[in-house]
Amino acid sequence: MVTLRQQAETIWRAGVDAVDSARLVVQSLRRDQDWLQISGEAISLAGMNRIVVVGAGKAGAGMAAGVEQALGSDIVESKVVGWINVPSDCVRPLTRIHLHGARPPGVNEPTAEGVYGCERILELVESLTDNDLCLVLISGGGSALLPAPIQGITLADKLAVTRTLMRSGATIQQLNTVRKRLSRVKGGGLLRAAPAGRMRALVISDVVHDPLDIIASGPTVCDHGTARDALQVLTAIVGRDAPESAIPNVVWRVLDAQAKGTNAPIQPRISCKNLIIGNNETALFASIEQAKSLGFDVQNLGSNRQGVASEIGVxxxxxxxxxxxxxxxxxxxxxxxxxxxxKLAHTDKPRRGGRNQEVALAAGCRWMRESKPIQNMIVLSGGTDGEDGPTDAAGACFDSTTQQQAIAQDLSPAEFLAINDSYTFFDQVGGLIKTGPTHTNVMDLQIALVAGASS
Structure with missing residues (x-):
């Protein structure tokens, strides 16, 4: 007999499978003899010198494989060259597109390896000619995988600024306003680096409402922010008297120098069409269809859910x-x-977890307050990328079996939730969902099931 947990995992997996990155690329990129169709646009391959494929993201490996599959071996061998920055556990051999491990698994911060890979990407883009086509593959996680500090700024300087702003509660818009000014790639940097040719970007969105300038910090989207805007953000949030460890003095000096200049964004020499080829809605609809096929009466809660993880769990x-x-x-x-x-609690105790595990744990905490143990219901929350926080889990689920294990081991879910230690709890009671890299990333899916009265 199929259990409720198996059904929940089947529904979740259907969503993940629907946004398989290679499949999304093949659906959007089609070769017809000497023509290349990109989401309906026809581009002649006759006389084309190179197809330069660059980009970054958690879905990068699958997207690159999809490009090689769609183009065919003859075009790949004769015209394609490429470099994609991906998490190191996503690296695999492809024919002509190099996959570069730019950060370790579960560490969503820029590294020196990421800077090295970014330099190679910029070299390729800067070599474009009028007879070249540049395909840019962008997906979630691209911001950390595309680090290229501007001259005078080190990676350590950028990390200090980013961490300070995040700890200070800066919005993603404020964060991007600053870090785009400190990057050679973000905020349209890849586009500005291209001297010639044509550029098309295939984008898998991991951001609510699919804002192109936010996804991977918009490397192919013209940005209208200025150094003065960045200075206003830093001054308002941390102040000019911030310690060197929070905002290095060199950052102030570089931004001040930029602001005293023209203070206008450099205009690119070419344009880029940015195409969203997959998002959370794509995954959600597939999961809904799977749930219906299993006999469930489905209520769609929407694909743009935000808020505090623990509150969503409740x-x-x-x-x-x-x-x-x-x-x-x-x-x-x-x-x-x-x-x-x-919401991170203040604690000196060790802890591990992620937002999806916290959703499931908060749901369990609510159920544990009932007078009787729960039956025939489950909450599952999982990241479509296979990563949930700095852990090896995609997420977790809480059901009657989880509750029974907690009771048998005398574990209090509320104590784990209080310090955001969801991984430790689920590791002990068997509720973790582990998939490894899924080679896609369209945020999270949350599934709650209740068995029918006749079950």
């Missing part, structure tokens, strides 16, 4: 409890997507 738990109090013959499924955030 909301899903409450939906299940309400459905269980009014049982019907058909099983119920509540499903949504998006990207919640975690």
């Amino acid at each position: 909301e899903l738990a409450e939906r299940c409890l309400s459905a269980a109090r009014h049982p019907v013959s058909q099983a119920r499924c509540f499903i949504g997507g998006g990207e919640p955030t975690v």
Whole structure:
């Protein structure tokens, strides 16, 4: 007999499979003899010198494989050259596109290896001619995988600024306003680096509402921010008297020098068409269809869900409890997507976790407050990229088996939730979801199931 947990994982996996990065590229990139169709646009391959493929992201390996598959071996061998920065556990051999391990698994910060790879990408883009086509493959995680500090700024300087702004509660817009000014790639940097040729970007979105200037910090999107804007953000959030460890003095000096100049963004010499080829909605609809095929009555909670992870977990738990109090013959499924955030508690204790594990743990904490153990319901939350925080899990699920294990081991889920230590809890009770790299990234999927009265 198929368990509720198996059904939840099947529904979640259907969403992940629907945004398989190679599949999305092949659907968007099609070769017809001497013509290349890119999302309906026809580009002649006759007389084309090179197809230069560059980019970065957690989906980069699959996207690159999809490009080689779509183009065919003859074009790949004769015209393609490429370099993609990916997490090191995504590296595999391809025919002509080099996959470069730019950061370790689970460490979503820029590294020296990422800078090295970014230099190679810039060299390729800077070598473009009028007879070249540049395909840029962009997906979530690209910001950390495309580090290229401007002259005078080191990687350590950029890391200090980024960490300070994040700890200070800066919005993603404020963060990007500053780091784009300190980068040779972000904010249209790849586009500005191209002297000639044509550029097309295939984008898999990991951001709510798919803003092109936010996904991977918009390397192919013209940015209208200025150094003065960046200075205003830094002054408002941390102040000019911030210690050197928070905002290195060289950052102030470089931005001040930029602001005293023309203070206008450099205009690119070519244009780029940016095409969204996959997002959370794509995954969500596939999961919904899978749930319906399994006999569930489905309620779509939307693909743009944001908020605090623990609060979303409680909301899903409450939906299940309400459905269980009014049982019907058909099983119920509540499903949504998006990207919640975690409120970090102050603690000196060791902890591990991620936003998806926190969603599931918070749901379990709510259920543990009931007078009787739960039955026939589950909450599962998982990152479509196979990574959830700095852990080897994609997410976690909480159901009656999880609850029984917690009771048997005398574990209090609330104590783990209080210090954001969700991984440790689920590791002990068997609730972790581990997939390894999925080679895609469209945020998260949350699934809550309640068995029907006749189950």
